Structures are given as structure tokens and as C-alpha cells.
Amino acid sequence: MQDHGLLTIILLLATGVLLVGFLRHLRLPAVFAYLLTGVILGPHALAVVPDLASTRQLAAFGVVFLMFTIGLEFSLAQFLSMRRLVFGMGLAQVVLTSLVFVGIALLIPLSWKTGVILGGILAMSSTAMVVRALAEKMEIQTRHGRIAVSVLLFQDLAVVPLLILIPALAGSANDLADDLAMAGLKAVLVLLVLLVVGRPVMRPWFQLVANRKSTELFMLNVLLVTLGLAWITEQAGLSLALGAFVAGMLISETAYRYQVEADIAPFRDILLGLFFVTIGMLVDLPAWWANLRWVIIVLAMILLLKGALVWGLARLFGYESGVALRSAIVLAQAGEFGFVLLALANQYQLLPAHVLQPVLGGMLVSMMLAPVLVERNGWLTRQMVGSYRHHRDQQLADIRSANLQAHVVLCGYGRVGQSVGRVLEEE
Structure with a gap:
């Protein structure tokens, strides 16, 4: 097969867009779309991507x-x-x-x-x-x-x-x-x-x-x-x-x-997606079934x-x-x-x-x-683990019933929570 580089890229992008959009609609991670793209276009299926x-x-x-x-x-x-x-x-x-x-x-x-x-x-x-x-x-x-x-x-x-x-x-x-x-x-x-x-x-x-x-x-x-x-x-x-x-x-x-x-x-996600496409290209479905x-x-x-x-x-x-x-x-x-x-x-x-x-x-x-x-x-x-549910409930009850003075409880410790915590520590 001749190496039509631009056509290969277009096919990869088109397949990726369609599959990512479909799987995201099903609330599935985009990584599955990249793997499936490699399976479909790879050497063991349509052999479009060398x-x-x-x-x-x-x-x-x-x-x-x-x-x-x-x-x-x-x-x-x-x-x-x-x-x-x-x-x-x-x-x-x-x-x-x-x-x-x-x-x-x-x-x-x-x-x-x-x-x-x-x-x-x-x-x-x-x-x-x-x-x-x-x-x-x-x-x-x-x-x-x-x-x-x-x-x-x-x-x-x-x-x-x-x-x-x-x-x-x-x-x-x-x-x-x-x-x-x-x-x-x-x-x-x-x-x-x-x-x-x-x-x-x-x-x-x-x-x-x-x-x-x-x-x-x-x-x-x-x-x-x-x-x-x-x-x-x-x-x-x-x-x-x-x-x-x-x-x-x-x-x-x-x-x-x-x-x-x-x-x-953007660099990470696109290149990581390409990595999973290359992994999908290794998949040989008839060998899986066998x-x-x-x-x-x-x-x-x-x-x-x-x-x-x-x-x-x-x-x-x-x-x-x-x-x-x-x-x-x-x-x-x-x-x-x-x-x-x-x-x-x-x-x-x-x-x-x-x-x-x-x-x-x-x-x-x-x-x-x-x-x-x-x-x-x-x-x-x-x-x-039934005891785990009781343990978490007991922790929440202890927090609610504690007689706390000059105390702050941060609910959530993402970026905003970390920033708030850092300011409180400094003050």
C-alpha cells in the first residue's frame, strides 16, 4: 500500500472524532475510542494505518x-x-x-x-x-x-x-x-x-x-x-x-x-491518544476468539x-x-x-x-x-464491608457533635480547597 500520509492522518482524525463523540455520549472514557480506532484501522483489520x-x-x-x-x-x-x-x-x-x-x-x-x-x-x-x-x-x-x-x-x-x-x-x-x-x-x-x-x-x-x-x-x-x-x-x-x-x-x-x-x-491528551491507537493496532480479534x-x-x-x-x-x-x-x-x-x-x-x-x-x-x-x-x-x-459504612457514619457524627472553637472544616481538597487551606495556614 502506498504511504498516503495526509490521508492516513485524516482517517485517524475522522475515526477518532466519531468514536470519541459516540463513547462520550455513553459516558465511557475516550481511551476506549483510541484503542478501537487502532483496532479498526490497524494491520489486523482494515490495514489502513501502517x-x-x-x-x-x-x-x-x-x-x-x-x-x-x-x-x-x-x-x-x-x-x-x-x-x-x-x-x-x-x-x-x-x-x-x-x-x-x-x-x-x-x-x-x-x-x-x-x-x-x-x-x-x-x-x-x-x-x-x-x-x-x-x-x-x-x-x-x-x-x-x-x-x-x-x-x-x-x-x-x-x-x-x-x-x-x-x-x-x-x-x-x-x-x-x-x-x-x-x-x-x-x-x-x-x-x-x-x-x-x-x-x-x-x-x-x-x-x-x-x-x-x-x-x-x-x-x-x-x-x-x-x-x-x-x-x-x-x-x-x-x-x-x-x-x-x-x-x-x-x-x-x-x-x-x-x-x-x-x-x-492538549499535547498530552492528543499524543497519549495516539499512543493508545498504536496499542489498539496490536489487537488481533480472531486470535482473541481462538x-x-x-x-x-x-x-x-x-x-x-x-x-x-x-x-x-x-x-x-x-x-x-x-x-x-x-x-x-x-x-x-x-x-x-x-x-x-x-x-x-x-x-x-x-x-x-x-x-x-x-x-x-x-x-x-x-x-x-x-x-x-x-x-x-x-x-x-x-x-x-458493612463495618465500613458504620465507620464512615460514626466519623461524620463525631465531626457534627464536636465542640470546636476557632476551627475550619474544608469539604473538598481540590485546587480551590488547597488554595484556601494554604491561605488559612499562612494566617
Whole structure:
């Protein structure tokens, strides 16, 4: 087929507009429309859009800007204050989930390399979907919201060694330990340099740019900082996404974080949509149907097994059953970084076709169910844990009956609530 670049773009846009509009009418996330666009126009269906390396590279920038906006949600001080959850529960979740799926893979049986890759892929949850849904419900600062965000944050950081591990598995096993040790050392050094040098520079630099009162200059500066730090970490042998996350954390400590987030949103959403289109292009529906039993098994493992592990860890960290269950429901799905790892493993031909399609199918279906589960996590928990409903009612009764003096209760802690709280603290 001839490469009609403009026609391909028009078909992508037209299909995307129609599907996004239709699915939004059904109150479904736009991500489904992008995935469906890739399925319909991809090589396993109409074969309209070629699977080009340039397309995949452009789509990867969607993940870069996603990590940048996640970094904007965390100042370095807040990151350090959550270190117990991030490096405690987050680390435990990734390691235990990976080990469990490695064990299952070996029992099937599959090779240990395939097991390690599947463990890393299925340990990931959807940062984009969960954070957005929690923010819309104003649950980011709740206990289950903080657990979910902390675990997601560590998962995003864990992508870095996994991005190094997968190409190493395609090479010689003798060099694997040395490659990982060197990558870890470089990651620590690069992050220390960026954080130590970047923190005192970022605030006055953004103030200087903002004083020019040019929207174009401000936007160019945001892109320069984001892509510049991403390039630095890539040159150090790490991932673009890690540098973008650091850029977001540094900018979050300036007075311009919300303006930056608003400016970067169109780039992020369009490029992230293109990333999901490229994932949809991997879908082979006849292969799904031929392996339907395994698709259902993978889906059940993601929802039930992964959810049970999160519940158990939350209980181990001292949270009551209701909060633990809400955290488990919120995190029991596959994630976009799982697709990044899946695409990378497929590029190095480390996953057989009879494994790739069932895993891809289970991951996609879990993400289709995720918006409903996250939206209804409180209701589901109250139905399953009767004591949780009583506990919440008792908390509200205690607040109403308390004899409070010179006290303020903030109902909601979104952007406005945070601003009000900050002013009250200062006064």
C-alpha cells in the first residue's frame, strides 16, 4: 500500500472524532475510542494505518507528557512525606505481584524470561485512568486515594528498570546483572544532579520567563524544560518518562504549576491518544476468539489476584478493611505502562504470539472495566464491608457533635480547597 500520509492522518482524525463523540455520549472514557480506532484501522483489520516506527516514536511522547503531569501533582516535600507508602507499599506491591505472576507463568509452563516480563507488565496499573477518576471524584487526598497514588507512583518509577531489563533479557544473560547495576547507579546520580541543581534554578527561571508576559514564550519554556530533562535522562541510558517526571516535580514547586498543567494538557491528551491507537493496532480479534479462555483467565488474575494482593498489603500497613478494599478496587486493572512494556517485549520478540494476544486481551478488558470500578469503589465497598459504612457514619457524627472553637472544616481538597487551606495556614 502506498504511504498516503495526509490521508492516513485524516482517517485517524475522522475515526477518532466519531468514536470519541459516540463513547462520550455513553459516558465511557475516550481511551476506549483510541484503542478501537487502532483496532479498526490497524494491520489486523482494515490495514489502513501502517505500523511505522515513526508513529510509535511520536506516540511515546504521550507517555512522556503523562509522566510530566504526574510529576506536577507532587512537590518534592510531598513526595518525601509519602515515602513510607511509595517505597514501602509501592515496592511491596510491584515485587509481590511480579513474583506471583512469574510463579504462575512457570507452572503453565512458560520460560522464566517470559514469566519475568509478564510479571512486570501485569504489576502495572493505569496511572492516567485512576488519577483522573480520583481527581474528578475529589478522592486524591483520601486515605485510599493516597494509597493508590503512592503505589502508582512507585509503579511509574519501576518502569525505568523494567525498560532496561527487557532489552537485556533479549541479549546475553551473563551481562544482565552488570547492566542493571550500572543502570541503577546512573539513575541515582542523574536524579541527584537534576534535583540538587534544578530546585534552586527552576523558580527564578520561571519567574524571569513569566515577567516577559508572553504566552508563546512561556509555552516554549515548558516544552524546553520537559523535553530537555527527558533528553538528559535518555542520554544517561534511562527513560524519557523519568526525566519528564522530574521536570514536573521541579515545576510543581513554582507558582505556575496550574498554568503549566493547563498549557500542556492538549499535547498530552492528543499524543497519549495516539499512543493508545498504536496499542489498539496490536489487537488481533480472531486470535482473541481462538484464545478466549486464556483472555478470561488473564482478566480474572488481574482483577482478583492483583486486587487481593493490594488488599492484603494495605491491611499489613495498618489500614482497616474498608480502606484496603477501596484501594484494591481502584488498582485492580492493567496500565498504560504495561502496554509500553508489552510493546517493547514484542519488539524484541520475547513474547510468543499465543501469549501476547491473550495477555493483551485481558489487559484491555480490565481497563474497560476500570472506570466503572473506580467510579463505584465507595458503593462497592459499603456493600461488601458493612463495618465500613458504620465507620464512615460514626466519623461524620463525631465531626457534627464536636465542640470546636476557632476551627475550619474544608469539604473538598481540590485546587480551590488547597488554595484556601494554604491561605488559612499562612494566617
